[in-house]
Amino acid sequence: MFDILIKTLRTGRVTSKYPIRQDIAPEGFRGKPELLPDKCTFCGECARVCPPGVIWLTKEKGEEKLTLSFCGCIFCGMCEEVCPGGAIRLSQEYELASKTKDDLLTIIRRSV
Numbered sequence: 001m002f003d004i005l006i007k008t009l010r011t012g013r014v015t016s017k018y019p020i021r022q023d024i025a026p027e028g029f030r031g032k033p034e035l036l037p038d039k040c041t042f043c044g045e046c047a048r049v050c051p052p053g054v055i056w057l058t059k060e061k062g063e064e065k066l067t068l069s070f071c072g073c074i075f076c077g078m079c080e081e082v083c084p085g086g087a088i089r090l091s092q093e094y095e096l097a098s099k100t101k102d103d104l105l106t107i108i109r110r111s112v
Helices: 002-011 045-049 078-082
Strands: 033-035 055-060 063-069 088-090 105-111
Touching: 033 063, 033 105, 045 055, 045 078, 078 088
Parallel strands: none
Antiparallel strands: 033 088, 055 063, 063 105
């Protein structure tokens, strides 16, 4: 039992200084998906392959709307892989805390 205590005391502190000092996500980290409206063709491929179904493409009265909800996103990256125009990319951002679900929606629109 004392061996474990001595080993623990020798190891020292191994925690980070977060949130005082921002942690940097490692290379290849799949964080928050970002929509790039200028590259989006509204083809709907991202919505078709999304496993949890949190991407919607809707068409209403002369307007197309692509909505992405982070509430159920599993950050799998499939939307990024199938997007022909490169309109979705996974960022390094991982802080997605919010007080309302509306804050976790990203919407882009295009007039038709």
